[in-house]
Amino acid sequence: MLENFSFRTIVEYLPLFGQGFAATLWLSIVSFAGALAVGIILCAMNLQRSRLLQLPAKIYIDAIRATPLLAQLYFLYFGLPRLGVVLPELFVGILALALNSGAYIAEIIRAGILSISRGQVEAGIASGMTYAQRMRLVILPQAIRVTIPPLLGQAIVLVKDSALLSLISVAELTRAGQLLASDRFMPAEGFLTTAACYLVLYYGLKSLAVFSARWLGVRPIGSRT
Amino acid sequence: MIWFQLQSLMGSYPLALRGLGMTIALSGISLVLGTILGFALGVLRTSGSRWLDSAIGLWVDLIRGTPFLVQIFLIFFILPELGIELDAFTAGIIALTNLAACFICEIVAAGIRSVPTGQVEAALASGLSQWQRMRQVVLPQAMRVSLPPLVGQYVLLIKDSSVVSAIGLTDLTRVGWLVVQRVPNGLLVFAIVGIGYFVVCYPLILLARRLERRMSAAHGEVQL
Numbered sequence: 001m002l003e004n005f006s007f008r009t010i011v012e013y014l015p016l017f018g019q020g021f022a023a024t025l026w027l028s029i030v031s032f033a034g035a036l037a038v039g040i041i042l043c044a045m046n047l048q049r050s051r052l053l054q055l056p057a058k059i060y061i062d063a064i065r066a067t068p069l070l071a072q073l074y075f076l077y078f079g080l081p082r083l084g085v086v087l088p089e090l091f092v093g094i095l096a097l098a099l100n101s102g103a104y105i106a107e108i109i110r111a112g113i114l115s116i117s118r119g120q121v122e123a124g125i126a127s128g129m130t131y132a133q134r135m136r137l138v139i140l141p142q143a144i145r146v147t148i149p150p151l152l153g154q155a156i157v158l159v160k161d162s163a164l165l166s167l168i169s170v171a172e173l174t175r176a177g178q179l180l181a182s183d184r185f186m187p188a189e190g191f192l193t194t195a196a197c198y199l200v201l202y203y204g205l206k207s208l209a210v211f212s213a214r215w216l217g218v219r220p221i222g223s224r225t
Numbered sequence: 226m227i228w229f230q231l232q233s234l235m236g237s238y239p240l241a242l243r244g245l246g247m248t249i250a251l252s253g254i255s256l257v258l259g260t261i262l263g264f265a266l267g268v269l270r271t272s273g274s275r276w277l278d279s280a281i282g283l284w285v286d287l288i289r290g291t292p293f294l295v296q297i298f299l300i301f302f303i304l305p306e307l308g309i310e311l312d313a314f315t316a317g318i319i320a321l322t323n324l325a326a327c328f329i330c331e332i333v334a335a336g337i338r339s340v341p342t343g344q345v346e347a348a349l350a351s352g353l354s355q356w357q358r359m360r361q362v363v364l365p366q367a368m369r370v371s372l373p374p375l376v377g378q379y380v381l382l383i384k385d386s387s388v389v390s391a392i393g394l395t396d397l398t399r400v401g402w403l404v405v406q407r408v409p410n411g412l413l414v415f416a417i418v419g420i421g422y423f424v425v426c427y428p429l430i431l432l433a434r435r436l437e438r439r440m441s442a443a444h445g446e447v448q449l
Contacts, residue, residue: 062427062430063419063423065380065426065430066380066422066423066426066427066430067384067419067422067423067426068383068384068385068386068387068388068398068422069384069387070387070388070390070398071387071397071398071401071415071418071419071422072415072419074398074401074402074405074411074415074418075411075412075415075416075418075419077411078405078409078411078412078414078415079410079411079412079415080411081411082409082410082411082412083412156290160290160291160292160293161292162292163292163293163294163295164292164294164388166294167294167391174292174294174295174298177295177298178298181298181302187298187299187302187303187306188299188302188303188306191295191298191299191302191303192299194295195291195295195296195299198290198291198292198295199287199290199291202286202289202290202291203290206290
């Protein structure tokens with residue numbers, strides 16, 4: 001019953017939650033860096049005129065977006081050993097998160113680049129700039145401005161998605177809650193503490209997103225968080 | 226080897242169909258309930274009551290700020306402690322409906338806010354009641370803005386329904402998990418699971434894209 005909600009047990013388990021918090025934080029950062037790399041490559045492929053480059057990127061993005069992360073995670077977790085690649089659960093989890101978020105990030109960057117008005121590109125061409133110069137000097141500096149808030153939104157999604165790694169027994173925040181729930185039969189204490197820790201991360205990232213949107217003078221993040 | 230595995234997989238197609246049925250039932254029921262609840266919350270949120278607005282806003286933030294897996298665990302393990310007995314299916318429906326309602330509430334509220342105030346004032350001046358204003362003036366216009374993200378949200382909901390496998394419901398993902406214990410070929414098994422989701426989700430993604438394109442085209446006309 002909730003009347004004997006035990007704060008004492010939570011305090012006892014605080015070191016475990018501290019470790020879980022740190023693990024969630026750094027594995028999210030690593031996955032997000034990976035996702036950025038995947039997203040940039042996919043987006044670059046997607047923006048090419050050559051169908052040979054465009055098509056694989058499009059298929060990949062659609063396949064990721066139309067299937068759940070959990071199925072993708074199990075695909076790698078049960079599938080990689082089949083290919084002779086045996087990785088620790090943690091790496092499988094980071095790989096799954098990076099490959100999943102990468103597809104969404106590719107779309108965010110693409111939307112940012114396409115939001116730059118045609119006139120800017122034409123002005124670049126008229127000034128005799130090459131494609132690379134136009135990209136580097138005209139389009140990207142403006143596109144980065146509009147993509148930062150939605151990228152932070154995607155970071156929020158990624159942090160929350162990382163909870164699924166507990167299902168392949170990666171030691172992170174949700175896992176810490178599960179341990180407390182099963183060791184002491186205290187699900188309320190375990191999962192409410194876990195939820196509180198995620199809320200700290202959520203509000204931190206959210207205020208960062210709102211702040212950056214105001215600072216960059218663009219509209220704040222949409223509803224997909 | 227692969228033929229043998231394929232044969233073995235063929236044998237588990239009734240299980241796979243049941244899993245697909247469970248996924249569709251779960252997401253279908255909570256999609257309908259979540260849409261109704263989400264619309265109600267969205268209308269309440271923009272009703273002008275400050276207190277209601279911030280109460281709903283706080284709840285939406287709490288749900289958006291925590292992983293769905295944690296929410297499912299909370300509902301499945303804590304409600305029984307409060308004396309509410311529920312099975313995994315009901316817990317899954319409650320969790321998914323709540324999640325859908327929170328996101329849809331935000332989508333609907335954004336749609337309602339996008340309707341110019343002049344429209345509401347015109348409706349007021351024509352002597353329409355509050356209900357008539359909502360139903361005949363505001364909501365039809367809000368729907369045009371809300372429809373594409375709403376369909377996108379349904380896709381997310383169907384995908385999120387895979388997480389309920391964590392409390393033991395045999396949905397499509399859980400079936401994959403069960404089958405892979407017998408047929409040790411994760412690539413094949415989860416590729417098939419993925420195809421199952423793809424068949425359901427991809428048409429919706431295409432629909433959302435088409436709606437979005439149509440809406441931005443319509444928007445362009447208005448601006449001219």
